Amino acid sequence: MPETLDRRRIADDGRQRQILIHQPEQAREPKVCGHLSKPLWGRLRFRLLTPLLRSTFVVDHMGCAGGTVAGTAAYEREMEILRLLDVESRVSVAELSSRFAISPVTIRKDLELLERRRLLRRVRGGAVRTEYSDEGAFELRLLHRAEVKRAIAREAARLVRDGDAIALDCSTTCYYLAEQLRDRQGLVVVTNGLRAAELLGSSATVVLTGGTLRTSSWSLVGDDTDFPVRGGPLTRGFFGVRSVSPKHGLLELSSEEGAAKRRLGAACREVYALFDSSKVSRFALYPFVPVDRIFGLITDAGFPDEVVAAWSAARVTVHRVTAVPQD
Template sequence: MAGTASYEREMEILRLLDVESRVSVTELSSRFSISPVTIRKDLEMLERRRLLRRVRGGAVRTEHSDEGAFELRLLHRAEVKRAIAREAARLVRDGDAIALDCSTTCYYLAEQLRDRQGLVVVTNGLRAAELLGSSATVVLTGGTLRPSSWSLVGDDTDFPVRGGPLGLGFFGVRSVSPAHGLLELSNEEGAAKRRLGAACRKVYALFDSSKVSRFAMYPFVPVDRISGLITDAGFPDEAVPAWRAADVTVHRVTAVPQD
């Protein structure tokens, strides 16, 4: 539980920095009702990961953060990602065997699945595994740890191939293409997702609409193996026919803030 509390504090610190650009040890200590010593340790850990820069009495936002840092991506368009996750969760039933990748949208999907019974979840995402560890049977794929995304990557992520077919697979993307399918920017990330996707009977891409026009190099699921795209209302109308022609369903959801 202590590790979870620390992670939640870190997320809140990053959220405050995103809004205010600067945080103080005194204010954070009061907000979390913990000692300044503990707050300084939190800030030190975040600085080591280049997510902020410590200054006298607190910390400031850094413009040199790792673009792929999981914590920062988790904050980006969070309500949209949660809406996509809620839609994806409708597909999952008690007792299903599914795959989740290491994306932030799949992290939000894992949040939605904590009340499911009897799930088997194969994932290369350490944060999703942590969320589901007490409510599902969680299997990690293996591979090399990539700290910026808290993921296991590389060609040795082979458990799904040995373990038999999974029902549903859910994947975040760097980009999508009706010609090339689901794509990643990193070769090692793509390799991990390719092996995970190959073990799934149905594959769904979960992404916010800003990914539609982004550059990516490495396909990991071809178009003929994609069952559906779950995205937001910003997904362009003109892009839908090409996906429908490939027999891929496009689900567009509207983000509504949750109380």
């Protein structure tokens, strides 16, 4: 089916932003809301290109079911470039051009966009890795200690049964948990994470919480986060953290992230924290689940024995897993 590209510009806090809507001819105007049905979400893709200057949302409408989403190839190149930087610290235009079988001009444009997002620093002939924090881009945090996060996710997945109604937050570890849950039947997932929602959209009933889009974590955040919980609370909730404390509970660095997770956690019978052991000594400001509501912590073998003892004294079970590379 022929397609048209509708370019619209809107003003947002004094900055120019661009919305690209990829749609078939005579398609109806899209309506994007906090709660997306499974069929619609399966055809919806958000992709950030240049957040410092503009945002791009690429939408494949229901009339394009089964079609290729515009920008997918570019996104996969970006992820591979970031992975190479994480391993080798430096990439060259010539090597990337050969690897992807595209022109050096296209590679330079990719590197320019990634630099605008502060994910790398361009140098003569290529780019080098830049330092980033835990509050940095989702793509980079997804690569950080990936095998450990996958091991934690596999352990957490054992708690989820067919037909459960659960909550997942926007953390990268919960994204890996979502990967593990794609074969569950009849699952209902309430989440503020757009990446997890996209991943589960074709296999589960997904409810988005609503709120304000935070592009660094691809999450919906803020005090206005809301969602309907009918027929009782959610069975279990799984949350990533900035830090944990046997006195203050689960904590976040961002007040907006903390507010969204607080509302989501309040709707769950059981709350589990999923995190790697580096979070034990991190600085954080905003508690979002108190100690007496935490059902368990799932972390890796690096979580210190003395900290495990402190949590055990608070009557919270700690599960430590060992990361084993998966084929």
